[in-house]
Amino acid sequence: MTVCSDVQGEPLAGSAKQGRAYVLFEWPGGWSRDVLDGKTFSKELTSALKRKLKEAGKGAGLQLIRRPGRAGRDVGQLHRCYLVWAEQEIMELVLLEDPEEILTLDLSGPGKNGAEVIDKPVLLVCTHGKRDLCCAVKGRPLAAELSEHFGEGLVWEASHMKGHRFAAVSLLMPWAYSFGRLNAEAGKQLVEAALKKEYFFPGNRGNGQLAPRAQVAELAVAQQLIDASETLHYGDLTVVDEDPKGKYHQPVEVTNVDGRSWRVELKKKEVSGVISSCGDKPKTSSVWVAARVIDA
Structure with a gap:
């Protein structure tokens, strides 16, 4: 089998995942090929989540996240849920008991859910092996190394985010910029720049709002x-x-x-x-x- 991310003739620019608002929900359990295909959550909840995201507009999307490594397979009674509004460059954190509580959130804009404002960036690294092998093979080691380097909370494993042929791929929040073909050195430079809100060019696939x-x-x-x-x-x-x-x-x-x-x-x-x-x-x-x- 030809590994898609080993073929590198296609330019990165213009391939970013599009979206202006995101729900990043901590869910360490199994991720089906498409997290909204009715196999990760029940069919009833999946349908309700799809309606919720559609009603929110602004290209709202759902990403499942988990901490890198074995620690990410264990969640306590509360699940972390980041709410991102890229246009306003705002990210908030709420704690939810279960995925059904996503349906109770107001996704029309920031400041409406009694959430904690997060002033540091979050880098999501795709490790969704059931969607594409490359993301598991290249994404998991990258997420683990970056998490070990920066500590908990800045780097998360995440579900499919478009462009696995550019693995390792990532999404930088709250700005919704996509990156591809990252190695550990570039990933560290990316996060260090993001902590200063500085634009990082290597591996940059584009602004997801565009x-x-x-x-x-x-x-x-x-x-x-x-x-x-x-x-x-x-x-x-x-x-x-x-x-x-x-x-x-x-x-x-x-x-x-x-x-x-x-x-x-x-x-x-x-x-x-x-x-x-x-x-x-x-x-x-x-x-x-x-x-x-x-x-x-």
Whole structure:
């Protein structure tokens, strides 16, 4: 079997998991292939959770989490549940007795559940082996090493988060940036930068609040600034794409908090030999790449 994450011809930029709000629920028990397929939780609860997330809007999603290693298989009477609103850069923590209590939460925005505001970032590392072998093989050792290095609470194992072909993959909260192909050294640098809210470029797949074209454009500008030795923080860049499908070949507008702006011209590129999941046959995919960054 060909291991999908060993094939590295596809660019990372523009592949981030999209979403603006997240429920991160601690659940150490078995994760079925899709945690909302009715096999992790009961079919009745699964249906109710799907309705809850849909009603919340804002691209709300559920990630199951657990502490790395054997410790993660044991939870006391209360389960930790992080509520994330990426647009506001806010993450809160509530303690729940069971997954049914997720249905009682107000997911319309922060500050509505009597929750504790968390001022440190959280890195979720996908270790969802039932979804794809790569995430178990590459994600679990990474999560364990990062957790040992930083201590409990900053790094969690997590369920599928899109892009297992880029394993080890991760989601950085509260900003909802996706990363791929991380090793332990890069993972440590990523978390250290996140503790200072500094934008980390290596392995960055994009901002999950944005569509793929906008993700690529933001990363192109970020790379240019970081290459020029500028310090960039999450939230410094605002992206506007009036042509999200690229139908009219319009550039994407990127603006810095300091007032500078750029137009990023994009083009479609074909990438051959892409293996979307372990065991799949290679295929050709089309991706967006930045062709030129122009000062506006």
